[in-house]
Structures are given as C-alpha cells and as structure tokens.
Amino acid sequence: MSNIPADLKYTKSHEWVKLNGDGTATVGITDHAQDQLGDMVYVEAPDAGRSLKAGEACAVVESVKAASDVYAPVAGDVIEGNAGLADAPESVNNDPYGSGWLLKIKLADAAAADGLMDATAYEAFVASEDH
Amino acid sequence: MTMLIFEHSRTGRAATAQSPFEAADCSDLPADQLRSDAPGLPEVSELQAVRHYTRLSKKNFSIDTHFYPLGSCTMKYNPRACNTYAMLPGLLARHPLGPVSAGQGFMACMYELQEMLKEVTGMQSVSLTPAAGAQGEFAGVAMIRAYHDARNDTARTEILVPDAAHGTNPATATMCGYEVREIPTDKQGDVDLEALKAAVGPQTAGIMLTNPSTLGVFERRIKEIAGIVHEAGGLLYYDGANLNAILGKVRPGDMGFDVIHMNLHKTFSTPHGGGGPGAGPVGVSKRLEPFLPVPMVGYDGDEYHWITEKEKPQSIGRLSAFMGNAGVLLRAYIYARLLGREGMHRVAEYATLNANYLMAKLRDAGFDLAFPNRRATHEFIVTLKKVEKECGTSAMDFAKRLLDFGYHAPTTYFPLLVPECLLIEPTETEAKEDLDGFIEAMTKILEEARTTPEVLKEAPHTQPVRRLDDVRAARELDLAWKAPAA
Numbered sequence: 355m356s357n358i359p360a361d362l363k364y365t366k367s368h369e370w371v372k373l374n375g376d377g378t379a380t381v382g383i384t385d386h387a388q389d390q391l392g393d394m395v396y397v398e399a400p401d402a403g404r405s406l407k408a409g410e411a412c413a414v415v416e417s418v419k420a421a422s423d424v425y426a427p428v429a430g431d432v433i434e435g436n437a438g439l440a441d442a443p444e445s446v447n448n449d450p451y452g453s454g455w456l457l458k459i460k461l462a463d464a465a466a467a468d469g470l471m472d473a474t475a476y477e478a479f480v481a482s483e484d485h
Numbered sequence: 486m487t488m489l490i491f492e493h494s495r496t497g498r499a500a501t502a503q504s505p506f507e508a509a510d511c512s513d514l515p516a517d518q519l520r521s522d523a524p525g526l527p528e529v530s531e532l533q534a535v536r537h538y539t540r541l542s543k544k545n546f547s548i549d550t551h552f553y554p555l556g557s558c559t560m561k562y563n564p565r566a567c568n569t570y571a572m573l574p575g576l577l578a579r580h581p582l583g584p585v586s587a588g589q590g591f592m593a594c595m596y597e598l599q600e601m602l603k604e605v606t607g608m609q610s611v612s613l614t615p616a617a618g619a620q621g622e623f624a625g626v627a628m629i630r631a632y633h634d635a636r637n638d639t640a641r642t643e644i645l646v647p648d649a650a651h652g653t654n655p656a657t658a659t660m661c662g663y664e665v666r667e668i669p670t671d672k673q674g675d676v677d678l679e680a681l682k683a684a685v686g687p688q689t690a691g692i693m694l695t696n697p698s699t700l701g702v703f704e705r706r707i708k709e710i711a712g713i714v715h716e717a718g719g720l721l722y723y724d725g726a727n728l729n730a731i732l733g734k735v736r737p738g739d740m741g742f743d744v745i746h747m748n749l750h751k752t753f754s755t756p757h758g759g760g761g762p763g764a765g766p767v768g769v770s771k772r773l774e775p776f777l778p779v780p781m782v783g784y785d786g787d788e789y790h791w792i793t794e795k796e797k798p799q800s801i802g803r804l805s806a807f808m809g810n811a812g813v814l815l816r817a818y819i820y821a822r823l824l825g826r827e828g829m830h831r832v833a834e835y836a837t838l839n840a841n842y843l844m845a846k847l848r849d850a851g852f853d854l855a856f857p858n859r860r861a862t863h864e865f866i867v868t869l870k871k872v873e874k875e876c877g878t879s880a881m882d883f884a885k886r887l888l889d890f891g892y893h894a895p896t897t898y899f900p901l902l903v904p905e906c907l908l909i910e911p912t913e914t915e916a917k918e919d920l921d922g923f924i925e926a927m928t929k930i931l932e933e934a935r936t937t938p939e940v941l942k943e944a945p946h947t948q949p950v951r952r953l954d955d956v957r958a959a960r961e962l963d964l965a966w967k968a969p970a971a
Contacts, residue, residue: 395959418955419898
C-alpha cells in the first residue's frame with residue numbers, strides 16, 4: 355500500500371499539495387504516482403515567476419517507462435522550482451513528499467485547495483482506479 | 486560482449502590495399518582549418534575489419550530471421566520483388582533535375598501511387614512528398630492551420646487528442662503552435678463522447694485520431710465523433726499508424742476524416758526506421774486540397790507533369806528538395822501493384838485473423854486481455870498486472886525472456902493507459918505454425934513465472950548482452966568511446 359500522508363491534499367492526476375499556512379503551497383507527485391511511473395531519469399521543474407492556472411501542465415517527470423506532465427493543482431505564481439532534482443531525479447522515487455517536491459506556489463486564492471481530495475478520499479480514489 | 490572496432494586498433498596497423506594512391510592536395514584550404522594531429526581512426530587489418538563487421542551483422546535481429554510482433558509498428562515482411570523492381574537501372578539512374586520528358590516512367594508510377602492511395606483511403610487528393618511519417622503528421626496539421634487561417638478563423642487554438650493516442654500526435658500539434666487537450670477513453674476502449682462534447686468549441690481546430698486505436702480496437706462511434714467535431718468547426722485528422730487493419734475494407738474518407746497521413750513503412754511494406762529514408766504521404770478531403778504540399782504529379786491524359794506552387798498558390802509549400810524519397814515511394818508502388826485490389830483486401834483480412842487467433846489462444850493459455858469483450862483489430866493488448874502481483878514478474882521480464890526463445894519482444898508499457906501491458910501485432914505475413922510457436926513460448930514463460938520467476942527476472946540468458954541497467958544508462962548518458970589513458 356502506498357504512503358498517503360494525512361496532512362496533504364490530493365488531485366485525481368496524482369499530485370499532492372501541502373498548504374504552508376502563509377499563503378504558499380508546496381506541490382509534488384504522490385508515492386503511488388512515482389511507484390506507477392518507475393525510476394525517474396529526468397525532472398523538469400518550472401522557473402520562478404511563472405503564473406499558473408489550475409490544471410495547467412507545470413512540470414515534466416520522465417521515467418524509464420514514460421514522460422508525464424505534472425498539472426498545477428491550484429492557481430498561483432511559482433515561487434521556486436526544485437533545482438536539486440536536475441542532478442537527483444531519484445529523489446522523486448525515494449522521498450516523494452520530502453526532497454522530491456517539485457514546486458512552490460504563491461496561491462492566487464487562499465481557498466483554492468478546498469476542492470481537492472483529502473487523504474481518505476485519495477486512498478479510495480486510488481483503490482477505485484486499481485480495479 | 487563484442488569489442489568495438491577501436492579496441493582492435495594497434496598503432497601503425499593498416500590495410501594498405503584500401504589506401505589512396507596519393508595524398509590529397511590540401512594546399513588551398515585555410516591554415517586554421519587544417520588539423521594538427523592525426524584523426525582518431527581505428528588502425529586494423531583488412532581481415533580484422535571484415536571479421537568485425539561480419540560478426541556484428543550476425544547479431545542483427547530482423548523480420549528476415551525472426552518473428553517480430555512489435556505492436557503498433559506493423560513489422561511485416563517486405564517482398565524482395567519490391568526491392569528488385571525499384572532498382573531497375575532506369576529508375577535508379579534517373580536524376581531528379583533531369584527533364585520531365587526523360588522521367589515519364591517514374592512519374593507514371595508516382596501518379597498511379599497517388600491514385601491508388603486516394604482510392605484505398607477514400608480521400609479527394611494525395612501528395613506523396615512528406616519524407617517520413619512524422620513529416621506527414623506535421624504537414625497534416627499544418628494544412629489544418631492553413632485552412633483556418635485562410636478563412637480568417639484564427640481563434641482556434643486547440644487540437645484534441647485522445648489519451649490512447651500515439652505520442653507523436655501531441656508533439657505534432659505543439660510543433661504547429663496548438664495547445665493540446667486530452668480526451669479520455671471509456672472502459673471499452675472508445676473515445677468518451679460526453680467528454681468530447683464538453684471539450685469542443687470555437688477554440689477547437691481539430692482532433693487527431695487513430696482508428697483502429699492504439700488499444701487494438703475499432704473506434705465504433707467514429708461517425709458521431711466526426712459529427713461533433715465538424716459541428717464545432719474543427720477538422721478530423723487520421724493518423725495512419727494502424728491502416729493495415731482496415732486496408733481496402735473501411736476508408737478514413739468515408740469515416741469523415743479531412744486529412745490523413747500514411748506510414749508507407751508500416752502498411753505498404755517499405756523498409757522500417759533506423760532513421761533511414763521514409764515516406765509519409767498525406768491525403769485530404771476537398772476543402773483541404775488547395776493546401777497540399779508540393780510537388781505532386783499531374784497527368785493531362787498524354788503526359789505527366791509536376792504540380793508546383795504555381796498551380797497551388799495556397800500550398801503549405803515544399804518539405805524537402807524534391808518529391809520525398811523516390812526509392813521508398815517506388816517500393817510502395819510496386820507492393821501495391823503486386824497485391825492488386827484483391828490482395829489489398831486480404832492484407833486486412835489476414836492481419837485481423839492472425840491477431841484474433843493469437844489473442845484467443847493466449848487467452849486460453851491463461852493471459853488476461855485488456856479488452857476481453859472486444860474483437861481485436863490487427864493488434865491486441867495483454868495485461869500482466871495480475872501475474873505481476875502474484876509472481877512479481879513484470880511485462881518487462883516477459884519481454885526479456887521472449888528474446889531467449891528467439892522472439893522479438895512485443896511493444897511493452899504502451900499504451901500508457903494499460904498497466905503491465907504487451908501490445909502484440911503479428912501482421913498478415915506470419916504462417917499459423919509461426920504463431921503457434923510464439924503461443925508455445927508465451928505459455929512456457931507464464932509457467933516459469935509461476936514456478937521459477939527468477940529465470941524471467943534475470944533474462945535474457947542467451948543474448949550477447951544481459952539485462953541492461955536502463956536507469957543508470959539514462960541518468961549517466963555516455964555515448965562516446967574514449968581511448969584508455971596510455
């Protein structure tokens with residue numbers, strides 16, 4: 355069973371969002387997503403300053419199996435992309451909720467993450483996909 | 486492992502019989518362009534060079550030696566006759582800048598190929614000029630753009646692409662300056678019509694579809710899809726990747742498509758890939774006809790002539806110096822002539838029959854099908870998700886183990902929608918006994934997965950190289966051989 359931390363919000367496209375409490379949020383892909391994709395060989399995180407709409411492709415994760423877009427779970431401006439992933443894409447596999455984070459966003463709307471799934475709902479969603 | 490030719494090198498060794506008689510005169514080259522040290526070429530004897538390359542050639546894996554069920558690639562046999570006739574001296578020695586009057590035979594072949602491709606796809610007009618499938622796709626979407634631009638309908642910014650599509654489709658749309666919007670597939674493998682209805686609008690430039698789709702099933706509601714997209718003012722693009730399944734049976738033009746590209750290396754038996762010369766002709770409906778790439782071949786009932794920008798001022802232009810790759814187009818023409826109208830029908834019939842035979846037999850052997858309720862087209866998908874869970878052996882392990890049995894692995898992990906999948910396409914050119922041999926090998930490997938899974942995980946056991954570390958190879962890319970420090 356994959357790791358689904360209780361304090362995060364989730365999307366159907368398998369991103370996680372951590373609300374940092376200061377109007378910013380950290381975004382990455384879930385443990386389930388990294389497990390499905392396999393060993394990462396390249397990660398392209400966005401540059402600071404980019405303005406994102408919710409659902410917009412904002413990063414690319416490339417594994418030995420596939421290259422996949424990562425979608426912005428919430429709207430906002432990119433404060434920072436995780437530059438460390440350029441040399442260590444495996445962080446996304448080893449520590450998806452920690453050093454494998456992809457980007458930090460300044461939220462356009464404080465309530466933007468309200469519509470996302472909580473851990474229980476995401477767990478049920480993953481189970482339903484895994485029919 | 487085979488040594489590189491550089492590793493055979495010994496200073497001063499040479500095959501003098503191959504040397505030029507006299508050194509080239511470089512006195513007219515600027516001094517700063519002359520090299521100061523000798524080039525790092527391997528120094529070997531003639532026999533060493535002959536042995537090295539002969540050994541390498543024996544390691545080739547090809548359709549001429551083995552079954553090659555690589556899904557979505559249509560690895561069919563290329564009849565030798567196509568090669569022989571395309572190399573007739575008159576065709577081989579023709580110069581593309583020679584006078585039209587001296588190339589009437591070649592141009593007649595090309596005109597007839599245009600006509601035959603029109604007939605078999607149901608399109609209004611065909612241009613042979615795209616020099617590969619990718620260029621055909623590019624030309625196709627460029628024509629969609631040219632059409633909307635010509636009508637001053639410039640607010641159309643989106644191309645719709647189903648999630649089962651070939652990876653090249655979103656790449657092509659992006660290259661042509663469009664945003665890509667993905668359309669989901671339903672559980673039966675058809676495009677989700679409700680999602681499509683919700684996605685179309687005044688921003689829709691078109692949709693790119695493969696039919697049969699990459700899921701190995703025929704898109705049954707294609708007429709409805711065409712209606713929805715046309716209603717919104719968008720055009721329909723047909724990716725010819727899977728044309729082999731429907732050749733002479735169903736025509737993209739009749740399904741409502743406005744533009745199609747054909748991969749002659751798949752459907753019309755020209756040599757495959759490796760970055761070599763290709764051919765990706767495009768066919769269009771009436772409204773896209775003015776935008777076709779040039780040159781094309783015309784016929785006035787007496788003589789063949791080039792159709793250029795002069796006759797087609799709205800053309801998207803030229804895609805290469807001449808009309809694509811003449812030698813490849815000739816092979817496709819000869820293949821089509823060898824088949825004839827009857828033979829063309831049989832291609833689709835046997836490709837589909839072989840795929841369905843293989844699918845039924847593998848299901849009986851205990852393999853799970855991704856779409857068990859659907860009839861296969863020319864290819865089908867096996868999913869090893871359950872086997873992976875129970876035995877820990879992945880689709881990759883099955884693929885590697887097949888090499889030990891003398892089979893090229895099917896396409897693995899594509900389409901991305903189906904977990905642990907093998908996409909299997911036998912083509913029409915395999916005999917029943919060859920299909921039975923493959924079924925036997927697959928059955929044996931499934932048995933091994935249950936009893937001795939380590940045999941799969943360590944496969945291949947019989948190949949020149951064992952399992953490669955593909956993660957390390959991708960992370961630490963190292964493509965150039967460097968001489969060891971002396």
